Amino acid sequence: MTSEPTQPAGKYVLFDVDGTLIDAVENQRQVWGTWSARYGLDPDEVYRVALRTRPMETFATVAPDRDPRACLAALHELEDEDVRSGVYAAFEGATELLSALPSGRWGLVTSNYEHRVRGRFARTGLPVPEVLVDAAAVAEGKPSPVPYLRAAELLGAGPQDCLVIEDAPSGVRSGLCAGMTVWGVNAPVAVDGVHRHFGSLREAVPEILAFAT
The missing domain is CATH 3.40.50.1000 (HAD superfamily/HAD-like)
Known part of the structure; x- marks a missing residue:
């Protein structure tokens, strides 16, 4: 057998x-740029951090005095809009x-x-x-x-x-x-x-x- x-x-x-x-890449840069403007932050610095970390870690680094849940909600709103209307x-x-x-x-x-x-x-x-x-x-x-x-x-x-x-x-x-x-x-x-x-x-x-x- x-x-x-x-x-x-x-x-x-x-x-x-x-x-x-x-x-x-350009979509992510634009989303983080718009988010940064809402919080009065340097968009280039925020994007540099965001490339290396997850969002909650990014918020802790660039906006430690802000409510991270509110920061995340604002980011999600912008990202969802990008899915609907962004060009990629x-x-x-x-x-x-x-x-x-x-x-x-x-x-x-x-x-x-x-x-x-x-x-x-x-x-x-x-x-x-x-x-x-x-x-x-x-x-x-x-x-x-x-x-x-x-x-x-x-x-x-x-x-x-x-x-x-x-x-x-x-x-x-x-x-x-x-x-x-x-x-x-x-x-x-x-x-x-x-x-x-x-x-x-x-x-x-x-x-x-x-x-x-």
Whole structure:
């Protein structure tokens, strides 16, 4: 009696969203700029902090004397309006890539909220996967490994079988601390620690598909 051949272990791809699949940098800058104006703060300084931290941590740094709940409510209002009326687009290659990936083998890991991701994906025509780990899904955000580990758990994947696609240092650190392979995209120079670097998502598409399929 012969045994059935062993199937190869699956490979999984986990994507950051803003800056990786969706070109939302200018939108984020405008949202934080409007928020800063409401509180009489320097928009450049606020945005510099916001790039490195989650909103509540940003408020504690740039507006420690303000009610953080009110700050967050104001930010959410501006971000929701941006989803409805902002101008943004998917990076070149994103539609082709996500449409070609095997179902159940990829997910999204974002510091944003699910309803905004779904709104942007609907407007840009990108498919939404079954697994989407957002800011509300975990107690610790990037650069903690928790978001990427949670996504792997939901996919039934081991960290060693996951490829993380990121554009920012905090996300790269999150993926590395989770024990995953991390590739950087959409940056002129490589973020410290990435295993491979691509100047654009478009350049990375064939390599990501080769990893996953």
